[in-house]
Amino acid sequence: MANKEQSFTKPSGKTYSLVEIVKAPTTMVDKGPDNTIFAFPIVAILELIIALGSTLFLVLFSLLKDAPLEELANPLITTDPAKAPWYFMGLQEMLEHMHPTLAGIILPVLAVGFLISIPYIDYSREGAGVWFTSKRGKRIVGWTALYTTIVMSGFVLLDNAFPPRELFRDVLPNLVTQSILPGGVMALLVILPAIVLWKSKEGSNPREIMLVLFTVLFFTAVVLTLTGFLFRGPGFELFLPWAMPGGYNPFDGL
Amino acid sequence: MKKLKEFILNSRPWKSFFRHGWPDNPLDRSLIMTTNIFFHLHPVRVNKKSIKASYSMGLGIITTVMYILLSLTGIMLMFYYVPSVETAYFDIVTLQTKVPFGQLLRNMHRWGAHMMVLTAILHMARVFYTGAYKPPREFNWVIGVILLIMTFVGSFTGYLLPWDQLAFWAITVGTSVAAYEPLMGKTIQKLLLGGPEVGQAALTRFYALHIMVVPAVLFLLIALHIWRVRKDGGLAANEVKDEVEAEDGK
Numbered sequence: 001m002a003n004k005e006q007s008f009t010k011p012s013g014k015t016y017s018l019v020e021i022v023k024a025p026t027t028m029v030d031k032g033p034d035n036t037i038f039a040f041p042i043v044a045i046l047e048l049i050i051a052l053g054s055t056l057f058l059v060l061f062s063l064l065k066d067a068p069l070e071e072l073a074n075p076l077i078t079t080d081p082a083k084a085p086w087y088f089m090g091l092q093e094m095l096e097h098m099h100p101t102l103a104g105i106i107l108p109v110l111a112v113g114f115l116i117s118i119p120y121i122d123y124s125r126e127g128a129g130v131w132f133t134s135k136r137g138k139r140i141v142g143w144t145a146l147y148t149t150i151v152m153s154g155f156v157l158l159d160n161a162f163p164p165r166e167l168f169r170d171v172l173p174n175l176v177t178q179s180i181l182p183g184g185v186m187a188l189l190v191i192l193p194a195i196v197l198w199k200s201k202e203g204s205n206p207r208e209i210m211l212v213l214f215t216v217l218f219f220t221a222v223v224l225t226l227t228g229f230l231f232r233g234p235g236f237e238l239f240l241p242w243a244m245p246g247g248y249n250p251f252d253g254l
Numbered sequence: 255m256k257k258l259k260e261f262i263l264n265s266r267p268w269k270s271f272f273r274h275g276w277p278d279n280p281l282d283r284s285l286i287m288t289t290n291i292f293f294h295l296h297p298v299r300v301n302k303k304s305i306k307a308s309y310s311m312g313l314g315i316i317t318t319v320m321y322i323l324l325s326l327t328g329i330m331l332m333f334y335y336v337p338s339v340e341t342a343y344f345d346i347v348t349l350q351t352k353v354p355f356g357q358l359l360r361n362m363h364r365w366g367a368h369m370m371v372l373t374a375i376l377h378m379a380r381v382f383y384t385g386a387y388k389p390p391r392e393f394n395w396v397i398g399v400i401l402l403i404m405t406f407v408g409s410f411t412g413y414l415l416p417w418d419q420l421a422f423w424a425i426t427v428g429t430s431v432a433a434y435e436p437l438m439g440k441t442i443q444k445l446l447l448g449g450p451e452v453g454q455a456a457l458t459r460f461y462a463l464h465i466m467v468v469p470a471v472l473f474l475l476i477a478l479h480i481w482r483v484r485k486d487g488g489l490a491a492n493e494v495k496d497e498v499e500a501e502d503g504k
């Protein structure tokens with residue numbers, strides 16, 4: 001309290017004075033000035049350090065490794081494999097496993113829609129500003145990440161070994177093998193951990209459900225991107241990155 | 255020496271640039287935040303927890319720094335590059351072999367672009383896992399999602415400009431996905447490429463998007479985004495109650 005009083009005393013150079021403290025909720029509810037420090041100069045100094053550090057890193061990296069430049073573009077000669085930039089390789093990988101409308105349009109739109117709606121589903125202010133919100137949250141994220149990595153890698157490998165759209169080409173319609181089947185499997189894999197959490201003895205709250213869903217989305221993107229970027233070689237077949245045929249090196253295409 | 259310093263500090267040009275001395279008292283330290291446009295994007299006071307490296311990891315700042323570096327190196331690249339299918343590729347070759355530091359310039363722009371995409375994604379993950387999207391920061395989260403998409407678009411449109419095999423086929427593959435949108439797919443693809451396939455029209459469009467549209471949108475949105483951080487009460491770590499901290503055993 002004494003502290004508060006002190007910071008409100010009127011310094012000589014001041015041409016205004018504190019008239020009244022209005023009691024109203026602000027974004028700093030329940031916070032006295034005690035925990036805070038002046039942003040100047042410490043924040044400016046930290047930002048300068050970060051700026052100089054990352055600039056230095058970029059310059060050094062650029063001195064060590066040259067940007068790739070291949071032959072002049074030629075619409076008549078296809079490169080093999082033909083890959084999109086790395087951050088779209090997750091999408092391109094999905095195209096291998098399901099109908100393009102599903103992989104390239106519907107799922108990405110759902111993913112972005114989910115991202116945007118996160119704060120509107122989990123709108124409690126509880127636990128903001130703490131990594132994983134709680135010890136339990138941390139465990140949930142850890143297990144979900146492990147689950148997603150295994151399950152999505154499995155999906156890629158299984159679908160690659162036994163592609164339904166080829167195995168059942170004459171038995172089932174395309175709509176089933178290319179859209180309903182892979183889409184259904186994907187949906188199941190995504191929803192499953194959320195249901196497990198929801199039905200668990202301790203119950204769950206919206207934040208924890210979001211932790212599960214975001215982690216599934218994030219690690220699915222990581223698995224698919226790495227598969228497409230690192231493990232796909234000539235003919236867009238799966239290879240080990242260090243055993244690519246024809247001397248193909250995925251990093252040459254960065 | 256001291257006299258010289260005194261003279262410079264009291265000279266008219268210096269005083270017109272820096273109207274105040276170094277802010278060393280609470281009043282001046284508050285005032286500088288409202289009188290200087292760059293500092294004005296920041297809150298006057300910050301919570302000690304919010305400036306800890308382990309909280310934000312500085313990822314948003316690094317992404318902003320990458321944007322600035324990309325703008326600077328990008329402008330320099332424009333001095334040498336003409337977006338024509340006849341010359342573009344050879345402009346890059348000349349840049350790399352004949353222009354002093356040309357290769358370094360191109361490397362910085364390329365690796366900087368990859369790094370900006372990467373740090374923007376990591377920044378989103380850190381914001382999510384720290385629960386920093388919760389009210390009142392919902393709007394800033396949504397701006398963030400748009401920023402991420404615009405970062406992709408910026409990087410993707412730049413990818414075509416060297417007009418080599420890598421560029422041509424990456425954009426061919428990338429834009430062919432758009433055609434699968436059932437209602438407007440073909441139209442969207444045509445709109446992007448300016449024709450049925452990747453050619454001069456596509457290069458012209460990608461160039462305009464890459465050097466004007468995307469950077470301008472990013473600039474406005476980043477300014478809005480960082481300003482919102484202040485308006486929302488600084489970083490979310492500000493809101494952590496002290497009990498929570500006590501529980502962690504700190």
Ligand code: HEM
Nearest residue numbers: 310314315317318374378386394395398399401402489490
């Ligand atoms: C071009 C990309 C982006 C830039 C330049 C950027 C910049 C920043 C900066 C400088 C901060 C201050 C804190 C920090 O450094 O972490 C920040 C905070 C924040 N950003 Fe971003 N950002 C970008 C993308 C995103 C994305 C993709 C999201 C989420 C989808 C997002 C959501 C937020 C939120 C909610 C905060 C407040 C965090 C808190 O209160 O702890 N931003 N951003």
